[in-house]
Every structure is written in structure tokens, then in C-alpha cells.
Amino acid sequence: IKYVNDAFPGNNGSILIMCIAITSGVARVACGKLADFKWVNRVRLQQAAFAIMGIVTLCIPFSDSFGGLIAICLIIGVCDGIFICLLGPIAFDLVGERSASQALGFLLGIFSIPMTAGPPFAGLLYDHLGSYNIAFHIAGCPPIIGALIMFFIPRTKP
Numbered sequence: 001i002k003y004v005n006d007a008f009p010g011n012n013g014s015i016l017i018m019c020i021a022i023t024s025g026v027a028r029v030a031c032g033k034l035a036d037f038k039w040v041n042r043v044r045l046q047q048a049a050f051a052i053m054g055i056v057t058l059c060i061p062f063s064d065s066f067g068g069l070i071a072i073c074l075i076i077g078v079c080d081g082i083f084i085c086l087l088g089p090i091a092f093d094l095v096g097e098r099s100a101s102q103a104l105g106f107l108l109g110i111f112s113i114p115m116t117a118g119p120p121f122a123g124l125l126y127d128h129l130g131s132y133n134i135a136f137h138i139a140g141c142p143p144i145i146g147a148l149i150m151f152f153i154p155r156t157k158p
Helices: 002-007 014-035 042-062 066-095 100-129 133-152
Strands: none
Touching (some): 014 042, 014 066, 042 066, 100 133
16 A cells, blocks of 8 residues: 555555455455366466466556556456465365365465565565565565476376
């Protein structure tokens, strides 16, 4: 919201949070239905969501209008919905029923590190540089790297 106040004065940054939340909710329902089809590769769908989320996060500083920022947030919401929806099914597919809960716990534990450290780090960058641009560029890299790492997940037969 601070970024919106700096980059687009007079606009309500809370709208962006609402856009992410709504599209994430819709995407969770739609992706849940889509992921149940046998022809859908859940890992590749998750991989695409990661890559797209990373790319659009990198693009945030290049948005020259509030409408463009809304479009980016809508895309981020869809990608977030896909990610959240597929956490359980992919863990189940990759490690099986007996180890799925442990895999999910490990994943969420690892995921909590950047989610906890990221905002203060972005604030520190802003304090030193006077801009959030570098923070957005840094934040876009892990999802892209994660999408690339997912190419090494062994293919399984349905």
C-alpha cells in the first residue's frame, strides 16, 4: 500500500489486496475442478503459476498506471490460488498418502521463512534506496527459480 501511495498518489492501495483475494478465491475453486481431470499435469500447472507469478512481480515497477497494477494483482491472485489449491494434491502425488502430511508441514515451514523475512527486508531496502523497485525484482526471482527447479521432479505415470 505504501508503494501505491508513493507511485500512484490518490489511489487506494487496499483495492489491490481485494483484487488478489478475490481472484485467489476464484482460482482455488476453478483450479480444484481443473486439477481433477486426468489429462492435467498438476506439477506443470503449479510450475506455470510460479513462473507467471515471478514474472509479473518483476514487472510491478514497470507499471505506469494504477490500472496496470490492478491487472498485475489480478494475475498474482490467480497464481496464488493455483499454488494454494495444489499444495496438498501435489504433496500426495509425489510422496504418497503416508508422507503427505509431513511433506506439507516441511513445505509450509520452509515457505514461512521468506514470508516472515521478506516484508522487513523490503522495508530495509526502501529505507536505504527510497524505492521498492529492487524489492520487487528480488521478490520475483524465487518463484521463477522454483518453477525451474520443478523441471527436475520425476514424471510419474497416472
